[in-house]
Amino acid sequence: MPSLDGGGLVWYSLGSLEVQLLRGGRVSVLNQLFRLNMLSFCTVRVRKRFPLAVRWLGHLCDEHMDRIADGRVLVLAPVFRSYGRRQQFHGPVSTVKVFEDNTLVRKALEEPGAGKVLVVDGGGSLRCALLGGMLGTLACQNLWAGIIVNGCCRDVDEINATDIGVRALASHPLKSNKRGQGERDVPVVVAGCRIQPGDWCYVDNDGIVISVGGEKLHNQRARV
């Protein structure tokens, strides 16, 4: 499955390598130079898969204590469980506000994700699932970086086999309503924090951090 890096470039998995199609020119990797003759009319950039960064969010928080103190950086309350193959993800936020109805969640995930994180405020309902295996696959295909659900998900085994990052309160086997009610790209309050479209969201196994206004906290050149 393709994935996006912090600069919005698409990488395709090829075993332990990742490949990016270029229009032409030099083929560069971080440490080594490769030139693949897979197709005579295209040039590709190849890089080794990076292991997960260790203590990534912890380091970001340590570095930005001043922003946390004055509210430019928000740390969500630790109420989420982790699903999906992607343990770490980050990107600009898009939001959906719904209640026990996932029509707008599907609609959002049908759009190109372009590396964004979809924050679904489901009002914390624990009575049905707003996300399932099919929507997880859709999100992956449309290059969403991840989905945070203030509510439940289902088809957990399918989601866990998909290259997408998901955080949700719990799993629930029941599907939601399909009435088409809710709001898109409005401010939401999730896990004690007000999250707005365009904020930058960072997620790893330690938690979830929001940079208000979309100011990036990570080194642009590092792949995180």
Ligand SMILES: O=C([O-])CC(=O)C(=O)O
């Ligand atoms: O259809 C739903 O409500 C959610 C679901 O099960 C899926 O995405 O596979």
Ligand SMILES: [Mg+2]
């Ligand atoms: Mg399903």
